[in-house]
Amino acid sequence: MSPRPVAPVQALILVDLQAAFVSGANPVPHAAPLLERVEDLLARARESGALVVHLQNDGGPGADDEKGTPGWELHLPADTHRGEPVLHKTVDDGFEDSPLEDLLRDAGVQELALCGVMSEMCVRATAATALDLGFRVVLPHDAHATYDIPSAEGISDRVPAATVSRVAEWSLGDEVEIVARAATLDFTKP
Template identity: 60%
Template sequence: MRNRSIPVEALIVVDVQEASVTGDGALPEAARLVDRTADLIARARTGGAVVVHIQNDGPAGAGDAPHTPGWELHHPVRTGPTEAVIRKTHDDSFEGTSLGGLLTGAGVRSLAVCGLMSEMCVQATARTALALGYRVVLPYDAHATHDIPAEPGISEAVPAAVVSRVAAWPLSRDADVTTRAADVTFTAPAAAQG
């Protein structure tokens, strides 16, 4: 892990939806996640970076099923030329969505990924971004997940913090995994500066 200022041109906020950060279904570290993602969003806006809120469309009956209270994004969105909402149905925020086209159109070459779940949607989105040639920053304290319950005869319960750490570990070979969201800085994409 690295502790240094890391400038990026876009922020991808994955699935920070009411079902996972409020009420009975909230992640164990929901308060920290909400605080860190709110700070990242505010600083990305101030820096002129592209901000993309990813909104998962869960299946019928799920906490994040479309148009239910749990499906709503937790952070307010300022839709405009540099901020958008993209809905998805897969773990990977690029799969079947306009995310790649939006980033390419804006001239983005580097991005930070935050949100939830660490081992699912955050990791899948970061992996695809790396495969597409983006410089990826993963602030460790700005993604989270649930505890994994014990499975008798297989394993004890795995705390959410351990799951998040394990999810980030294989990405650290290719991505900048930083310990603090505060180490991420933002700038407008070169195309927007020009």
């Protein structure tokens, strides 16, 4: 994790902050403090004029985030007056089959921060592609989350969500900038 001050970023990408995962009947562990940190990031990004992009997973029939159901709704709605885009996806990577790269490049974004759910799935996949595309990526440790991995007989005991999130960060290698607290991250206009 970065021990030095972190340079501001030009964009905030909110990954799948949908009701099913953060405020529904089965939210990720510690969803309330996660949402407080994300709301703070979002307010500061908007205030600075940074680009804000919302990713929304369109879950299939019967999924907690099935498209059009209450669980599918964004917990933190996009600000349409500011022109915040909502990009729909059906895979983990927010760049796959999406205009996300063009949107970032057209806005002049070179540096971005990611927050949201699930750490080891959509957050990690989107961060990995952003790194591959040459973006500077900052990942606030306390602004992404996931669920526990259940035990699997003969394989492992239950893996706590906090461990899963940390492993997801670690798996991104040394190019990603991991900061301990979202509160230390600043934004700037692209």
